[in-house]
Amino acid sequence: MTLAELIPTFRNFLPEHLDPGRWPDRAQALPGGDITVGGTSLTGLAERFDTPGYVVDTATLRARCRAYRAALPDAEIAFAGKAFLCRRMAKLLAGEGLSLDVCSAGELATATSAGFPPGRIMLHGNAKPDHELRAALDAGVGRIVLDSPDEIDLLGALATRRQDVLIRVTPGIDGHTHRAVATGVEDQKFGFSLASGQAAEAVRRVRSKPLLNLVGLHCHLGSQITDVEVYERAVRALAGFLAEIAVRHGVTLPQLDLGGGHAVNFDLRGFGCRVKNVLAQECRKHGLAAPRLVVEPGRAIAARAGLTVYRVITVKRGVRTFVAVDGGFSDNPRPxxxxxxxxxxxLGRASSAPVAPATVVGRHCEAGDVLMRDAVLPGDIAAGDLLVVxxxxxxHHSMASTYNSVRRPPVIAIGDGEPELWIRRESAEDLMAREV
Structure with a gap:
């Protein structure tokens, strides 16, 4: 047998490198149908921890944190906690030198209970109750992002020592994303409008509060943004506003937070280079010292690190094929x-059957509990099979619910040794615990 004949034969026994735009860095598909992450079998995890289950590759999380720090070495990288936060995640982020933004007292409590440095925490939110502002002040968070005139007054009254704050500005820039996650445009609930003069009035109002120390501006353009140019436009708008503040109030603000919203496969290197250059140019034009950039990636760090494993419960073949799994809307409401x-x-077996379109649905009492409408799966898909997403x-974990009293899945982390439970599966006792 020739070498040319041997190579295809060997290839059948070699692991397959999966699409790096979707899968964890260490994911490999084996010829027998299993997938490993860092050498750990997903089929084995399903047998050990049952399904559905979230699986997280810590190596991918760390690599994404380090990619941001390398692309933006002079910037502050603050992970958007709403994307995925638990105590073990907070410890990982702290160890990687990132800051953290939280948007509730619950997220704040998670972070501080894990020992995350409070000075590297920012509190966000368009409607922070007074008890959450008190919790942030008591914890000693580094910054609070102010989002309304009422909040400025409330925080000014609650503060007992100097508190650094940012003002969230709505720059009127469309991030070209889904309307439900577009936050940089006018006429929505977040921030102070730049065009209407609300942002300028917010600056004046904050500066009238003796215990509020205005250190910068904040904006967020939306989620799943792929176009670096919209961030360049935001920098130009906010640099102009920084110059206006310098003239009117005689202060140069030292921080500019561009938020996050970066898509999974965002052009991080291009972003780091282009935004830095535009900021330098705009500040030179206005005679300003360039502020330190802050960015808040969430999805772009966490998304590819995670997988969800389901088990097929039923298959119905008719006008279309419905493949129903043991999870759905409660563990992934995003579709x-x-x-x-x-x-x-x-997952877990090889199939030679021709592929066919299928609709993957969840187990919940909702016709809209559809995970994938146009999935392509082997035609012999059957009850008992495993699927991996x-x-x-x-x-996913962040937005999970107990709809239909379905218990939330565990989070299983794959590191360098044995897989670890970061969060156990919810129990029936957990569901009853809040009832009086």
Missing amino acids: ALYGARYAVRL PCTGAY
Whole structure:
């Protein structure tokens, strides 16, 4: 047998490198149908921890944190906690030198209970109750992002020592994303409008509060943004506003937070280079010292690190094929909320059957509990099979619910040794615990 004949034969026994745009860095598909992450079998995890289950590759999380620090070495990288936060995640982020933004007292408590440095925490939110502002002040968070005139007055009254704050500005820039996650445009609930003069009035109001120390501006253009140019436009708008503040109030603000919203496969290097250059140019034009950039990636760090493993419960073949799994809307509401689209793959066995279109649905009492409308799966898909969905590390655990009293899945982390439970599966006792 020739070498040319041997190579295809060997290839049948070699692991397959999966699409790096969707899968964890260490994911490999084996010829027998299993997938490993860092050498750990996903089929084995399903047998050990049952399904459905979230799986997180810590190596991918760390690599994404380091990619941001390398692309933006002079900037502050603050992970958007709403994407995925638990105590073990907070410890990982702290160890990687990132800051953290939180948007509730619960997220704040999670972070501080894990020992995350409070000085590297920012509190966000368009409607922060007074008890959450008190919790942030008591914890000693580094910054609070102010979002309304009422909040400025309330925080000014609650503060007992100097508190650094940012003003969230709505720059009127469309991030060209889903309307439900577009936050940089006018006529929506977040921030102070730049065009209407609300932002200028917010600056004046903050500066009238003796214990509020205005250190910068904040904006957020939306989620799943792929176009670096919209951030360049935001920098130009906010640099102009920084210059206006310098003239009117005689202060140069030292921080400019551009928020996050970066898509999974965002052009990070291009962003780092282009935004830095535009900021330098605009500040030179206005005679300003360039502020330190802050960015808040969430999805772009966590999404590819995560997978969800399901077990098929039923298959119905008719006008279309419905493949029902043991999870669904309660562990991934994003398809129903935003029309989010996911890939899916048979796990645990090889199939030679021709592929066919299928609709993967969940187990909940909702006709809209559809995970994938146009999945391509082997025609012999059957009850008992395992399915794996990549790119579920962001906004899945965070948005999970107990709809139909279905218990939330565990989070299983794959590191350098044995897999670890970061979060156990919810129990029936957990569901009853809040009832009086």
